[in-house]
Amino acid sequence: MSPQKERGDTMSQRSTARRIAAFASASAVLVALAGCSTPATEDPEPTSSDTASDAPVETGDSTGITDDTVTIGTHTPLTGPAAAGYSSISAAATAYFEYLNENGGVHGRSIEYIVKDDGYNPATTQTVVRELVQQDEVFAIVNGLGTPTHSSVLDYLNENEVPDLFVASGAIAWNRPDTYPFTFGFNADYVVEGAALTQYAVDEYPDAAICLLGQDDDFGDAMIQGAELVLGADGLAHVERYSVSNQDLTAQIGAMQAAGCEVNLLATINGFTALALGTSAQFGWFPMWFSSSSGADYPTLVTYLGEDVGPQLLQGLVGTNYLPSLGGEDEWVALFRQVNDEYNDGAPFDGNTIYGMSVAYLFAEALAAAGEDPTRESLMEALTSGALVGNGTVPLSFSDTVHAAFLGVGITQVDQGVQDYVGSAYSVVDGVVSATELAPVALENMGLPAAG
Amino acid sequence: MDHLLFLLATGLARGAIFALFALSLVLIWRAARIINFAQGAMALVATYVAFAVTGLSGSYWVGLTAGILAGAVIGFGVERGLMRFTKDSHPLAGIIVAIGLVMVLQALLGIFFGQQHRPMQTPFSDSPLLWGDTPLLSPYDLFVLVVALGVMGVMALLFNRTSLGLQLRASAFAPEVSRVLGVRVSRMVTIGWMLSAAVAALAAMLLVPTELGLNPHSTDVLFIYAFTVAVVGGLDSPVGALIGGLVVGVAMTLVTGYIGATVAPIGVLVLLLLVLLVRPGGIFSMREARSA
C-alpha cells in the first residue's frame, strides 16, 4: 500500500495541472460547441425576451408574421409512453392547416405549424418551447399538450407575452385570466366533465350507487370535485384510485364490485378505461361506465381491447364530448374525414383527429378575426371579444373573464359500435350544474374562415 | 374476509410471474455471477417475436414456442456478442453495457413497431372461477402458476441432478478450477445465458396479456419487481425466487387493495431496502455476506 500511496502523492502535483488542462479544453469545446450552434448573426433581430425585458411594444407585436406566412408552434409527445395516445392530434392539426393553406390561407398568409416533440417530459417542454419562442420566433403557441408539461411553461409564456392558445388539457389551471392573461384552454375541464356525468347519472338512474375510479393525480381529484358538486361531499358510494405505473386494476375493480357499485365514473385515460372494462368483464361484472372525454374515444378503446371483444364490452359506454361526434352524420366530420384522407395520408380517423382539426379551425377563425395585419394584441382582442364560435356542440365561452373554451359538455353513448350524442347536455357555471341544449355550429364555406 | 381471499388469490397469480422472471435472474447469477439489467428488454424483444409469430400462424402455442426460442437466441447473441467482452473491461462494464443494450433495444422496438400498445390474447379464459361468491384464480392464472412451478422444477432437476447442471454451477463458482478439470467454462456461461433469457422471455409473454398491451416499455416495471424478488429470495436460491415472488406479488396486491395503488411502488422500494439492510443475503439464503 505505501508505495502506491507515495506515488499517488507525487502524482497529484502533476495531475492537478493536467486535470485543469483537461477541464479548460473541455470548457473550450463546450463553449465552441455552443458557439457553433448559434445561428448566423447577420440579422440581429431582438428576441422575444429582449422585447419583454426592454420596452413594452406600443404599435403591436407581430413576431412570427410575415407578408405571406404566420408561424405558430406546439409541444406534444411524439415519443415515449404517452405518445401512443396523443401523437395523432398534431398530425391532424397539421393536415387541416395544409388544407387551409392550399385554399388561400388566412388573409393571404399560409400557416406554418411547427410541432416539437417533448416526450411528455416537462424539462423537454421547457427547452422546445423556448426554442419555438426564441429561435423559431413563433407568433403563438397553439395546443400545447399535457397538464404537467404545459404547467412548466405557463409562467414563461405569460412573462414573454406570447399568446398561449387552446391548451390540450382539462386542468382548471388555464382559465385564470388575471394571472395568465395570455393563456386560453381548450378542453372542457375535468370538474365540468365530472359534474355533467354525475348529473346525467342522477337524472337517468336516480337510485343507482355511483362510484368513481380515478387516476391518482389532479385528473382524478378534479373529477371527484365535479361529482361532489352534484352529490355533495362524500356523496360517492365508493372511490378507487390507480397509478399509471401499475397496469393491474384487479384490486380496484374487485373492491368496486364488492361495494355494490352500479354506475362507475371513470377519470381514466383511454388505456385505463380499456383496462377497467376488460378487468371487470373478467369478473363477469357489467356495471354502467361513465367516462371523461379523455378516456372515452371509441376507436382508440377498440384497439386496446381488440376488434373481437372491444365492440361488445364498449356497448352502452357513456362519455362526454363538446366537439362534432365521430358517430353522427355531422358535416364537420365529413369534411375532416376528407381532409384526413387528402392531407394526412388517410391515417386512422378517431376522436383525436377531430380534436386536432377543430383546434386548428378555431385558431384559423381567431386569426381571421384578428384583422388583415394581425398582431398578438389583436389576436387577444379577437379571442376575448366573444365573437368566435368555433365548431363545438356547446357554445364557445371565451370572453374577457373566461379563458376556458367550453363550460359545458354533451353526453354521448356507444350504441352498436356508434358513439354519438344522446341529446342531454349540461353546463357548469360557478359550481352550479344545469341542463342545457346542444348547440352545434353549422359548417360554412367548407371550414375556411378567412374567405368568408 | 372475502375481499382478503380475493386479494390473496390475485396476488398469487401476479407473484408467479414475478417469481418466474426472478428465476431467470437467479439462473444468470448462478451461471455468470452477474445481474443482467438488460433482462427485461431482451425478454421484450422475444415477446415481440412471439406476438408476430402468433399473428402470422394464428396459434398462441406456436408463438409461445417461437418466443422462448427467440429468447434463447437473444441470450446467446448478447453473451457471445457483448457480455463476453465486459469481463476484461471496467468492473462495472457488465451493468453499464446492459443499460446501453436496454436503450438500444427499446429504441429499435420503438422505431420498428411504434409506441402503441398491442393487445395480446390469452390461451385460456381469464375470467376468475368463483368460490362461493368470491372470485378466485382464473384458468389463465392457474396456467401461469403451473408453468412457473413446472419451470422451477425442471431447473431444479437440471441444476441438481444432471452433469450439465453440475458443470454450470462449477464454472460459475470456480471458473479456473473447473477449466482445469475439463469443464468448458465459456460454453457453460453461454448456456446459462440462453436458459436464463428463455425463462425471462416466457415470464414476459405470460405477463403482457394481463396488462394494457405490448409496447416498448412493457417490462420496465417487471424488471424492478423481479429484481426485488430475487434479492428478497436470495440470488442463489430458485426456491427463494419462487417464495419471494409470491410474497412480493401478494404484498403488492394487499397494499393496493387496502392502502392504495400509489403506495405500492414505494412499498417495493422499502421492502428492497429493508431486506438488503437487515438480511443482505436474502431471506432464504444461508450465506452471511455476499459480494458481487
Added chain:
Amino acid sequence: MNRIAPALTGTRRTIVFGAVLTVLAIAGTFGLDPYRNFQLATIVAYFCAVAGLTLLVGLTGQLSLGHAALMAVGGYAYALTANLATDWGLDGVPRFLLGMLGALVVSTVHGLLLGLAGARLQGPYLAGVTLAIAIALPAVTAQFSGVLGGDQGLQIAYEGVPEIFSRLIVVEQWHAWVSILIAGVVVTALAAVRRSALGLKMRAVRDDETAARLSGVPAARVKVIAFTLSSVAAGAGGAALCFVTQSISPGAYTLAFSLLLVVAAVVGGLGSIGGAALGAALIVLLPWLVGTVTDAFEMSADLEQRLSGNLGLLVFGGLLIVVMLARPGGLASIGLRRGRGRTAPPRSPSPFGPAASAAAPTDSPADEADTDRTGVKEVAVHVPTERER
C-alpha cells in the same frame, strides 16, 4: 501545463483554476443568444450532477442508476424553501441563497441516509436500489401531493435580472450565470476532494475494499461520504435547474434521464471532471443534432415520428456500449491523446483485443495513474506516458 502558475499548489491551485474557469464561462455567455444561454444553463446544471456521478462511479466504484431522483430531491428542496422565502417576503438573491441552503441541507441528509444503506451494498445491489428509487419518485410525489404537487410538481416565483445587471443582460443570460456559479462552486469542491487524501482513499476502496480496510482505510465511511458528496452535487444541479426553469416535476426526472446521466458520465470518461462537462454537453446537444440531421431528410410522417426521439436513444445506447467496451476512459482519454499529439506516437489499434485496450487509461487525463484495477496495468500504461512528458 505546469508552467501556468507553478507557484500554486494543492487545493489552492484547484480553487484558483476553478474560479478562473467559472469567470471564463460567464464571459462566454456574452457570445450566446438567449436560447443558447438557456441551453448552456441546462448543460451546466447537468454538469453538476454528472460530475457528482462520475466521482461516485469512477472513484469508489459505486454505480447509481437513480441520480435523476437525487437531482429531483435538490430541486424539490429548493422549490419548497424558495416558496417559503417568498411567503416571508424575500426575493432576489436572499431567496436564492435560502433556497440553495435548503437544497444542500436536504440533499446532504438524503444522500447520507442512502449512503449509509448503500455502503453495505455492492455493485449490482446499489444499482438495483437506486433504480427502484428512480421508479418510486412519481409515486412519492403523488403520495405526498399536498406538499410536492403530484404530477404537476411545484412552480417557483419568477427570478428576473437583478437591478445592477438589468441594463447589461437578459434573463436567460442571468440564469446561465447563476447556473455556472453553482456548478463552479460544486465542481471545484469535487475536484479538490478528488485530489485530496479522501480521493485516494476512495480509489483504494474501489480497487480492493478488503485490502483498503486492512491498511486502515475506513471503507464504509469513505463510501458513505462519497455517496453523500455525489448526492449533494446532484441536488445542487437539480436546484440550479429548478432556478432556471422555475419549476420542478417528477416527469422531468425519469428513469430515462437517470440513465442519460450514466451515459454522460461513461462517455465523458468515468472519474474525469472534464469528461463530465463533455458528457453533459453531449446529452443536451446530441438529441438536437440528431433532430437536425433527420430533419434534413424527406421521409413519411409516420417514419419521422418513429425516428424522432428513438434515434437519439439508439445513438446513446450504442455509444454507451462502444465506449464501455472499446475505450472505458471515455472522451476524456481521447482528449488526452490529442492534447499530446506532438509527443505521443499515434496509437495503432490494439493487437490484443478488448483486454488490451481496456488497459488504456480508464480515467481522466488528470489521474490515469490511479485508475486501473491492478498495479501491473498501471505501470504498463503509465510509465511511458510519464516519460513522454
